[in-house]
Each structure stands twice: as structure tokens, then as C-alpha cells.
Amino acid sequence: MNFRILKKAKRGYGRLGVIETDHGVIHTPSFVPVGTQATVKGLTVDQLRSLGTESVLCNTYHLYLRPGDKTVKKMGGLHKFMNWDRPIWTDSGGFQAFSLGAAIEHGVGKIASIFPGRNQKDVGEKERVIKDGLTRITEDGVEFRSHLDGSKHLFTPEKSMEIQENLGADIIFAFDECTSPLHDYQYTKKSMERTHRWAKRSLVAHKQKEKKQSLFGIVQGGAYKDLREISAQFIGSLSFPGFGIGGSLGKSKKDMYKVLEWTMPHLPEDKPRHLLGIGSPEDIYECVKRGVDTFDCVLPTRLGRNGNALLSGENLNIKSGRYLKDKKPIDKKCKCYTCQNHTRAYVSHLFRANEMLGPILTTIHNLFFMEELMKGIRKSI
Ligand SMILES: [Zn+2]
Structure with missing residues (x-):
């Protein structure tokens, strides 16, 4: 190394x-x-x-x-x-x-x-x-x-x-x-x-x-x-x-x-x-x-599995029923696969129906969020 x-x-x-x-x-x-x-x-x-x-x-x-x-x-x-x-x-x-x-x-x-x-x-x-x-x-x-x-x-x-x-x-x-x-x-x-x-x-x-x-x-x-x-x-x-x-x-x-x-x-x-x-x-x-x-x-992946999506402000509890009719992505500005392809309503539904794709999509978003965060930090240095 x-x-x-x-x-x-x-x-x-x-x-x-x-x-x-x-x-x-x-x-x-x-x-x-x-x-x-x-x-x-x-x-x-x-x-x-x-x-x-x-x-x-x-x-x-x-x-x-x-x-x-x-x-x-x-x-x-x-x-x-x-x-x-x-x-x-x-x-x-x-x-x-x-x-x-x-x-x-x-x-x-x-x-x-x-x-x-x-x-x-x-x-x-x-x-x-x-x-x-x-x-x-x-x-x-x-x-x-x-x-x-x-x-x-x-x-x-x-x-x-x-x-x-x-x-x-x-x-x-x-x-x-x-x-x-x-x-x-x-x-x-x-x-x-x-x-x-x-x-x-x-x-x-x-x-x-x-x-x-x-x-x-x-x-x-x-x-x-x-x-x-x-x-x-x-x-x-x-x-x-x-x-x-x-x-x-x-x-x-x-x-x-x-x-x-x-x-x-x-x-x-x-x-x-x-x-x-x-x-x-x-x-x-x-x-x-x-x-x-x-x-x-383990935080970003554990949060993702449990339905907490990382945002720059407060985390989004995607499991909440309030997102079931929400046509927005988890984060409008996010370029991750999940936010480019799926609505909050869909991801929320997946969690509530215990479908394995829910945790997967939220984990993808969270790890992408961390990568972007680190890129931003590297840029700022
Ligand atoms: Zn995203």
C-alpha cells in the first residue's frame, strides 16, 4: 500500500x-x-x-x-x-x-x-x-x-x-x-x-x-x-x-x-x-x-435497510404512510438509480409490503449519498 x-x-x-x-x-x-x-x-x-x-x-x-x-x-x-x-x-x-x-x-x-x-x-x-x-x-x-x-x-x-x-x-x-x-x-x-x-x-x-x-x-x-x-x-x-x-x-x-x-x-x-x-x-x-x-x-446501510433515506437535512422515513401518494423521488436532486427511476410512493409501498427491493433501493440511495458527500468534501479541500 x-x-x-x-x-x-x-x-x-x-x-x-x-x-x-x-x-x-x-x-x-x-x-x-x-x-x-x-x-x-x-x-x-x-x-x-x-x-x-x-x-x-x-x-x-x-x-x-x-x-x-x-x-x-x-x-x-x-x-x-x-x-x-x-x-x-x-x-x-x-x-x-x-x-x-x-x-x-x-x-x-x-x-x-x-x-x-x-x-x-x-x-x-x-x-x-x-x-x-x-x-x-x-x-x-x-x-x-x-x-x-x-x-x-x-x-x-x-x-x-x-x-x-x-x-x-x-x-x-x-x-x-x-x-x-x-x-x-x-x-x-x-x-x-x-x-x-x-x-x-x-x-x-x-x-x-x-x-x-x-x-x-x-x-x-x-x-x-x-x-x-x-x-x-x-x-x-x-x-x-x-x-x-x-x-x-x-x-x-x-x-x-x-x-x-x-x-x-x-x-x-x-x-x-x-x-x-x-x-x-x-x-x-x-x-x-x-x-x-x-x-x-454500518450506519448508511443499516438505516437504508430500515427505511431511513439519508437527505442533506433530516432523514426521510420512507416507510411512513404519508409518502404512499408521493410522486417525487426520495431526493429530487439525487442522481442515484433509485431517485432516477422510482417514486417515494413506490419505495414506501415496497417497505410496507415487506418486499426485499425496498431495503435494496434505499441502501442504493444511501450509499450514493455518502459517495456524493465524500466527493463534495474532497472538492472542498
Ligand atoms: Zn437517490
Whole structure:
């Protein structure tokens, strides 16, 4: 992978760039749609290409459990398996192991409120909260049970590298622990230090195999200024070709912007920065200004499947009965396939009749909206 900065914004820290991989280029700032199970739900790869999508991010945890990374490898790797010839990213599997893996026993770790809304109070080192799911975190890695069949698994940095190598994405991530906004300072610090050790182990495991993949390191440290600075300095000093900013970004958007302001100055300027799991249109503007190059998020596709069409103002709940006689497209100004060919009335009807085309058409609109948004941002830089 090669990253070139083409231009820097006059104000703020935004940059225009291009990531070059063996499977083509990603123009940055870029939004990366999520294809959890080696598919961006509901869309063919031709449809994705026609939307202008340059890369997709697949989930290591899901593909490891099903169909299995070894199966994907036998099928020629993710690109061949899903017939997507453009760049692919995979995450480390850590986040899903914590959030989806069920309980093994009450161990050293605690992952309280990666499960949103279950616990509203701050969590101290000795408290563990989750009713139906606890994952055990040790120095070695993360033990968890599959959410599919309850089988027991262990993810370590070495295992995550092995799985991601079998999957064969262009850009992969170091194994990390994602803390929650409710974790206290002491736990976040301890976890960050472990993530740093895991980052080194990920690098060693990755180097040994001399793969063509680019391994990105992940900065942690929660919403604590000194921890973010320490983490960015440490991870930034290792020989990663790019960086992910992960973990808790605080409890509000303001916190998130602060986290970025603390982190960015300590990362090498000439390497790409990816913000994990963030992707609402208003966040993207603010994060690009603070120096983020790429984003991945399930939001646009999940909203689309649920009947929420992205608009520059408020989202449109296309399922609502009020659109059943509306002859306008979802967005008059939009040039996407859906808006060029169908009325709100039709899409609304499809949702209300539980037809699969409804979610597909709205997903097409939403991903096109994100592409246009990013084009606009790139132009403005
Ligand atoms: Zn549209």
C-alpha cells in the first residue's frame, strides 16, 4: 500500500489523498461501506461499483465463524470469494468478540457497556455488568463464545493476523481491545497498555509471513487526554503504514472531536488515519477537518435497510404512510438509480409490503449519498 497526500486544506487539518493498493485506489477522504459477511447487504458487486464505492470493510469475527477463514482462503481469498476486485479492509475481530461473544466466566476483563444502554453508571475495575454475555480478556487474548452456536474460541494477536491473512484483505488491523465510555481511567489505562503489547505482537506475527497486506495499528486510550496522547505516540512510533483510531470516543460528539484533536498531532502526518465505526454525515465533516482520511460504518446501510433515506437535512422515513401518494423521488436532486427511476410512493409501498427491493433501493440511495458527500468534501479541500 502506498499513501500520497495530494493537497492539504487551507483551514484545519483536512487532507486530500490517495491510497494505492494492489486492487486499485481509494481517494481520500473516503467512506468505506461495511460488508460484514463478505457482502454489503442486499447489493451486488456491480451495483456497488456503479455507486462509486472504491473499497469495502469485512468483519473478521463473522467470517472466521462462518464460512471460516480457511474456507475463504481455499476459495482464493475474499476478493475472489465475493468477486470484488477493488480494495478490501478487514477489522481485527476484537470488537465483535467483545460485543457479540457470550460469557465464558467472570474473568479479569470487563466489557460493560459496549452493549449500549445496559449500564449507565461508570464502571470500576471490579464491577462486571453483562447479564447474558461476558468475554474473558487475558494478556494472551480474548476468549469468547460464538453467538451462532456457543462454541468456545480464543482470539490472540497472532490468531487475528492468521485469520486476516487467510481472508486476504488489502488493509488489515492490529488486534486491540475496544473500551467503552463507561470504563474508568484505571481500566482504560490498563487496557491501552495491553493493546500496545498486542500491537507489537501483531506486527511481529504479520512480518513473519511477508504478506502483501498492509497492517494498520490502532490507537486507544478512551476519552482521556493523556492516554490518547501516550497511545498515539506509542502506536505512531511503530512501523505501521497506517493507523486506526479506535475505542471509546467519549460520551458526546464534542468528546469525539477532542479525542481526535489530542490524537492527530502525535501520528505521523504522511500515513493514513482511519476512524473505526464512525460515519454519520455530520460527524464526517468534523472528523475530516481534524485529519481523518477514511471511515467505516454500518450506519448508511443499516438505516437504508430500515427505511431511513439519508437527505442533506433530516432523514426521510420512507416507510411512513404519508409518502404512499408521493410522486417525487426520495431526493429530487439525487442522481442515484433509485431517485432516477422510482417514486417515494413506490419505495414506501415496497417497505410496507415487506418486499426485499425496498431495503435494496434505499441502501442504493444511501450509499450514493455518502459517495456524493465524500466527493463534495474532497472538492472542498
Ligand atoms: Zn437517490
